[in-house]
Amino acid sequence: MSRKPLVPIEIFKKRRAKLASQFKGAALILTANPEFERNHDAGYEYRQDTNFFYMTGFEEPESVFVFRPGCKPETTLFVRKRDPLRETWDGFRFGPEGAKKEFEMDSTHEISQLSTILPDLLKEVGQVYYRLRKDAHWDQEIMKAIEENKKNEGRSGKGLLAIHDPSVVIGEARLIKSEEEKQWMRKAGEISANAHVEAMKFVRPGVNERHVQGVIYNSFYQQNSPRVGYNAIVASGANACVLHYIFNDQECKDGDLLLIDAGAEYNYYSGDITRTFPVNGKYTTAQKQVYEKVLYVQKAILKMIKPGVLFEELQNTTIDMLTNALIELKLLKGKKEDLIASKEFRKYYMHGVSHWLGMDVHDAGLYQVGGKSRALEPGMCFTVEPGLYIPADDATAPKEFRGIGIRIEDDIIVTEDGCEILTSKVPKEINEIEALMGCQAPPVR
Ligand SMILES: [Mn+2]
Numbered sequence: 001m002s003r004k005p006l007v008p009i010e011i012f013k014k015r016r017a018k019l020a021s022q023f024k025g026a027a028l029i030l031t032a033n034p035e036f037e038r039n040h041d042a043g044y045e046y047r048q049d050t051n052f053f054y055m056t057g058f059e060e061p062e063s064v065f066v067f068r069p070g071c072k073p074e075t076t077l078f079v080r081k082r083d084p085l086r087e088t089w090d091g092f093r094f095g096p097e098g099a100k101k102e103f104e105m106d107s108t109h110e111i112s113q114l115s116t117i118l119p120d121l122l123k124e125v126g127q128v129y130y131r132l133r134k135d136a137h138w139d140q141e142i143m144k145a146i147e148e149n150k151k152n153e154g155r156s157g158k159g160l161l162a163i164h165d166p167s168v169v170i171g172e173a174r175l176i177k178s179e180e181e182k183q184w185m186r187k188a189g190e191i192s193a194n195a196h197v198e199a200m201k202f203v204r205p206g207v208n209e210r211h212v213q214g215v216i217y218n219s220f221y222q223q224n225s226p227r228v229g230y231n232a233i234v235a236s237g238a239n240a241c242v243l244h245y246i247f248n249d250q251e252c253k254d255g256d257l258l259l260i261d262a263g264a265e266y267n268y269y270s271g272d273i274t275r276t277f278p279v280n281g282k283y284t285t286a287q288k289q290v291y292e293k294v295l296y297v298q299k300a301i302l303k304m305i306k307p308g309v310l311f312e313e314l315q316n317t318t319i320d321m322l323t324n325a326l327i328e329l330k331l332l333k334g335k336k337e338d339l340i341a342s343k344e345f346r347k348y349y350m351h352g353v354s355h356w357l358g359m360d361v362h363d364a365g366l367y368q369v370g371g372k373s374r375a376l377e378p379g380m381c382f383t384v385e386p387g388l389y390i391p392a393d394d395a396t397a398p399k400e401f402r403g404i405g406i407r408i409e410d411d412i413i414v415t416e417d418g419c420e421i422l423t424s425k426v427p428k429e430i431n432e433i434e435a436l437m438g439c440q441a442p443p444v445r
Contacts, residue, residue: 006059009104019055020070023069027127027128032052051131058079064141071124079095080095115144122149123152128142177413181358186422192263199212209247229272229361230270230361236259238403240405241390256278260274274408278434301386310374315352326388331348349386349389351385353384363382376414379413382412
């Protein structure tokens with residue numbers, strides 16, 4: 001029994017070649033995510049550290065990657081040794097030999113060799129790129145190697161190697177998506193969209209939020225997604241006003257809305273979709289009024305997107321338009337400019353309209369460069385997700401709006417002259433949603 005790398009290794013070699021100049025004269029050290037025990041002998045589902053996977057494609061825990069552009073060996077991977085007993089229990093391991101061959105590393109070793117070999121690998125470099133304070137175990141191992149390296153230098157005047165955070169360099173590389181990455185983002189968007197369609201077809205009064213979550217996850221797995229990009233939010237009624245609602249265990253009631261925020265992962269790239277639709281398949285007049293405002297803003301922001309537009313312009317326009325909507329709905333009273341200046345709009349709209357999207361659902365990449373908001377460029381990938389949330393106990397709100405929470409979210413890639421929407425397979429127009437839900441099963445009694 002053996003396994004193959006998830007995606008072609010060429011891709012990781014290209015990424016390393018592209019970043020080589022930025023790590024020249026240094027050693028970039030990346031460490032695998034730890035495994036966590038959930039309950040006796042049973043672990044949490046394992047997912048590799050994003051930057052580690054981005055640079056290596058290697059998915060096993062207890063691994064360390066050392067990249068020294070221009071040195072020999074340039075790439076070194078420390079991995080778990082083969083172990084017939086452990087592999088009988090936990091499954092296949094590549095081991096040093098397999099990792100060298102399949103992941104095309106210059107050099108591989110057993111992870112137990114790290115403390116002996118790493119100090120030597122630091123001899124030829126002037127600095128280290130390593131993310132401190134993320135994992136205490138690796139911090140200790142890496143610091144020991146740096147200390148050991150200094151000892152070996154004797155009184156040469158060379159102090160401890162300086163340690164820099166590699167997150168910004170790798171994050172900036174991850175921000176602009178390559179052609180393969182765009183393909184995987186499209187796939188993640190499509191899988192996620194199909195699952196939302198399944199949920200819309202399934203939901204009816206009396207089903208539990210958990211059951212809807214199951215329908216979505218089942219659809220992800222059926223479409224060959226190995227895991228979610230983040231835990232799904234399935235929030236019926238006023239639960240939708242809790243932005244990161246975690247319980248997903250209430251009954252979906254006739255007359256309520258259901259907000260679902262869920263996305264699948266594909267080749268380590270994540271979708272991120274939110275839709276808000278009526279449990280019984282028909283929006284009430286009040287629900288329609290709020291929904292139409294949010295949808296209008298969402299479509300306006302999608303239209304704005306093109307290279308050169310500043311990231312903050314999307315947020316500022318959203319605040320402007322949603323504050324207008326709040327006045328029209330009689331949720332806020334006063335002049336728009338004053339309500340924005342005093343941040344009163346935050347009572348009903350309190351989050352960003354967009355975040356970078358990629359291998360992490362809230363992906364890496366700077367939002368500001370040189371103290372200024374970033375201008376959009378082709379290949380950037382992000383969400384567009386305005387929302388309005390009217391607390392159930394908001395005594396100042398018109399009664400019919402209390403407990404309504406609505407968010408509408410799509411994923412996009414910036415193109416040369418606009419944007420490509422990755423998640424349009426799931427409807428968001430009221431008539432389309434009602435038509436799709438018209439074929440729903442009768443209520444659960
Ligand atoms: Mn999002």
